[in-house]
Amino acid sequence: MLGYQNKVLRIDLTNRNKSVEALNMEWAKKYIGGKGLGIKYIYEELKPGTDPLSSENKMILMTGPFTGTTVPCSGKLAIISRSPATGTILDCSIGGHVGAELKYAGYDAMILEGACDSPSYLFLEDDKLQFLSAEGLWGKGAHEVETELQKRHGRDSKVLCIGPAGENLVTMACINSEYYRQAGRGGIGAVMGSKMLKAIVIKGTGGVKVANIGETLNKVNEIMRNDTLTDANLWAYTDGTPMIVDMSQGAGILPTRNFQDGTFEFSAGINSESMQKSRSGKKGCHSCGLGCGNFTKIGDAVVEGPEYETLALCGSNCAIGDLGAVVKFNQLCDDFGVDTISAGNTTAFAMELTEKGIKDFGLQFGDVDAYLAVPEKIARKEGIGAELALGAKGLARKYGGQDFAMEVKGLEFPGYEPRGSWGMGLAYATSDRGACHMRAWPVAQEAYGDVDCFTIEGKAQMVAELQHYNSVKFSTILCDFWALSLDTLAEVLNQVTGESFTAADMEKIGERVTNIARLFNMREGFRREDDYLPNRIFKDALKSGAAAGKTIPKEEFEKMLSEYYTIRGWEADGSISQSKIEELEI
Amino acid sequence: MIKVQVTLIGSLYKYLHGEKTKKIDFQEGTSAEDILRELGIPSEYCSFMMVNGLKAPRSYMLCEGDEVVVFPLVSGG
Numbered sequence: 001m002l003g004y005q006n007k008v009l010r011i012d013l014t015n016r017n018k019s020v021e022a023l024n025m026e027w028a029k030k031y032i033g034g035k036g037l038g039i040k041y042i043y044e045e046l047k048p049g050t051d052p053l054s055s056e057n058k059m060i061l062m063t064g065p066f067t068g069t070t071v072p073c074s075g076k077l078a079i080i081s082r083s084p085a086t087g088t089i090l091d092c093s094i095g096g097h098v099g100a101e102l103k104y105a106g107y108d109a110m111i112l113e114g115a116c117d118s119p120s121y122l123f124l125e126d127d128k129l130q131f132l133s134a135e136g137l138w139g140k141g142a143h144e145v146e147t148e149l150q151k152r153h154g155r156d157s158k159v160l161c162i163g164p165a166g167e168n169l170v171t172m173a174c175i176n177s178e179y180y181r182q183a184g185r186g187g188i189g190a191v192m193g194s195k196m197l198k199a200i201v202i203k204g205t206g207g208v209k210v211a212n213i214g215e216t217l218n219k220v221n222e223i224m225r226n227d228t229l230t231d232a233n234l235w236a237y238t239d240g241t242p243m244i245v246d247m248s249q250g251a252g253i254l255p256t257r258n259f260q261d262g263t264f265e266f267s268a269g270i271n272s273e274s275m276q277k278s279r280s281g282k283k284g285c286h287s288c289g290l291g292c293g294n295f296t297k298i299g300d301a302v303v304e305g306p307e308y309e310t311l312a313l314c315g316s317n318c319a320i321g322d323l324g325a326v327v328k329f330n331q332l333c334d335d336f337g338v339d340t341i342s343a344g345n346t347t348a349f350a351m352e353l354t355e356k357g358i359k360d361f362g363l364q365f366g367d368v369d370a371y372l373a374v375p376e377k378i379a380r381k382e383g384i385g386a387e388l389a390l391g392a393k394g395l396a397r398k399y400g401g402q403d404f405a406m407e408v409k410g411l412e413f414p415g416y417e418p419r420g421s422w423g424m425g426l427a428y429a430t431s432d433r434g435a436c437h438m439r440a441w442p443v444a445q446e447a448y449g450d451v452d453c454f455t456i457e458g459k460a461q462m463v464a465e466l467q468h469y470n471s472v473k474f475s476t477i478l479c480d481f482w483a484l485s486l487d488t489l490a491e492v493l494n495q496v497t498g499e500s501f502t503a504a505d506m507e508k509i510g511e512r513v514t515n516i517a518r519l520f521n522m523r524e525g526f527r528r529e530d531d532y533l534p535n536r537i538f539k540d541a542l543k544s545g546a547a548a549g550k551t552i553p554k555e556e557f558e559k560m561l562s563e564y565y566t567i568r569g570w571e572a573d574g575s576i577s578q579s580k581i582e583e584l585e586i
Numbered sequence: 587m588i589k590v591q592v593t594l595i596g597s598l599y600k601y602l603h604g605e606k607t608k609k610i611d612f613q614e615g616t617s618a619e620d621i622l623r624e625l626g627i628p629s630e631y632c633s634f635m636m637v638n639g640l641k642a643p644r645s646y647m648l649c650e651g652d653e654v655v656v657f658p659l660v661s662g663g
Contacts (some may be wrong), residue, residue: 232631235596235658243595247657250636272595335590441661447641448634448660546641 001028002211003496005063009129011122013195014055014114016131023108029499030585033064033108035091036475036513038080040087041111043516048523051196052187053169054113060311061102061160064477065496066284068103068208070220072228073482075099075285078474082524083110084194085171085391086410089520092183092473093438094160094175095285099525101158104204112195117328121199123153127390133200137344139164142176142303149201157203163337165379166193170389172342172378172412176334180304181285183401184339184435185409211498219495227484229289236290237282242417244448248312250448252545253420255413257315257365258348259406259536262417266321270311274323290481298324306330306340308438309441312415313344318351319365328372336379342391345412349373349392349405350384359399387500402567403535406416409434409526418537420547423445425458427561429531430463432517438480441467441549443507453547456556460564468510475513478503515568519576521522521585528574531561587611590648592621596658598632601625612648619644621654633659 010019024041031037038060040116050056059081066074077099083090097145102110105126119134147160158177173189174182183189186521190496201516210216235243245267252262268274278298281418283312284291290546293304306314306326314333315326333340341578350361361371361384377385387395396405406413411434418425423442431439439462445451451458470480476493478484484492493501504562521530569580593644602608602625614626622644623629625643634657648654650655 101632116603197654207620231597231600233597235598238596238599244660246595246636247634250634250639250655251641439651444633444660450643450655481661483659509640
């Protein structure tokens with residue numbers, strides 16, 4: 001298949017060796033690349049029960065056939081491992097240009113094994129790999145490290161690095177690139193920190209060969225004109241994800257005060273209109289015409305963002321309506337290398353524990369000063385930060401409040417209130433890496449669309465289909481902002497690879513990827529009881545807005561979950577039978 | 587006639603000739619969906635409408651002084 005470099009760079013950090021091997025093309029035909037192919041490699045290579053923070057865990061950087069080409073919205077890199085936050089499979093995706101750079105260096109994937117014996121970083125320049133000391137970089141923030149490494153290796157090099165949170169094995173640590181892009185969730189930064197790897201610097205000078213260059217370019221032009229740069233899509237450029245703040249407020253699903261409510265009285269302070277007044281720049285990822293990155297500068301703080309998730313979790317969910325404070329919090333999280341979703345959610349949980357008198361963290365809803373000290377404290381595990389670094393689940397286990405610790409499998413909820421969009425509840429419960437909005441996003445049809453939000457009818461099918469769709473899209477790899485059809489996806493893939501995939505093949509690959517992720521989790525002991533939602537969702541009605549008075553009745557949730565397993569052909573306990581594995585040719 | 591404030595979000599503002607918000611007179615009995623038709627916005631470009639700060643169905647019948655916000659189709663998250 002074209003579009004691939006047919007090469008994997010395997011790096012043994014313990015012995016400071018590298019080897020180059022052929023990409024497993026049999027697997028590539030079945031899993032494409034990115035999420036799917038990365039999970040297949042991890043599934044086959046990782047021993048069951050591997051401690052995520054041990055040297056036995058692996059971390060894979062995986063590209064796809066579109067990476068490095070002109071296919072729109074293909075600037076993502078997948079990073080796959082076992083999550084230290086959840087113990088599940090973990091695949092993250094990071095934007096910017098680093099994925100294309102790895103491809104230009106000549107590789108489809110980089111597999112990192114073992115661990116360095118002292119703080120180190122890697123410099124890959126085409127086929128030349130250097131193991132370099134990170135002395136002088138260890139302990140520094142991600143922003144300073146990226147600036148320094150580009151000074152050493154050239155402005156044209158691309159950097160993946162961690163902040164102090166990753167070094168200190170905080171299980172909500174992220175990996176940064178281009179200052180403000182993150183592989184954010186599940187503690188992937190802690191996996192890198194456990195390997196004493198501060199950064200990976202990549203410089204590539206090659207290209208990517210596609211099967212049919214003329215037809216690929218024609219197809220790219222056609223879809224740019226008709227399917228990408230359209231009035232329906234260009235909100236990503238004009239507003240970006242902050243547009244969703246007003247939509248969530250209107251639909252009553254904007255997380256507020258640790259998910260105690262679905263509307264926030266100061267939402268206008270953190271919405272897109274408010275952000276546009278402080279916009280200082282724009283940016284797009286490799287091969288993207290949408291350019292959703294918005295720089296916001298308020299006072300001495302500047303970030304690319306904040307994105308919707310940050311505005312929701314670190315804004316309304318902490319009762320912070322001051323955009324300047326959210327921008328500062330966001331910048332601190334990025335620099336210290338902390339995931340804003342988990343940090344915002346856990347901070348809000350600590351605020352509620354304080355409010356209820358269960359444990360005083362000195363954090364109050366809406367109190368900016370104490371809130372702004374949180375990212376550094378978490379990253380350094382200092383003071384209350386040592387507690388908050390446990391995440392919402394760990395904190396609840398220690399102090400109580402499990403009913404309102406808003407997490408699934410140890411991963412904190414993102415920015416959509418499921419009581420106002422019941423399919424989203426199922427999506428959180430069944431997502432392969434814990435509560436996540438990137439595995440299925442039914443709010444688009446429910447809360448932001450015309451489908452009834454407050455029924456389970458049709459939701460199991462909807463969530464399963466959306467999971468397949470995202471699984472195959474993130475395996476090719478494309479950004480989730482481009483909502484192309486599976487027919488178009490297959491057409492583009494065929495021009496690039498020279499194969500003859502159909503839309504039905506795409507659907508099947510999506511199902512296969514969803515199932516192998518579930519198989520990994522099953523092997524680690526995850527079952528139906530792990531596909532839960534916090535009791536708050538079942539017991540406490542929302543107080544205001546379009547979803548006021550709503551819960552998801554527990555028996556309805558259980559019914560929806562059973563229906564979902566049936567649709568998937570899974571067992572009643574959520575496991576996958578041998579016959580299903582054979583049917584999907586996993 | 588009733589006067590309604592219409593705000594178009596994202597790239598949809600071009601359907602108000604570059605203005606984002608405008609007060610427009612409509613016939614009584616006009617629905618939220620009718621606004622799309624009257625402004626020439628393809629129905630499939632809009633996913634979500636809000637009236638007076640709350641999500642509203644397209645069948646919502648407009649009243650004097652309503653503030654309507656029209657959002658484009660969203661994807662991602």
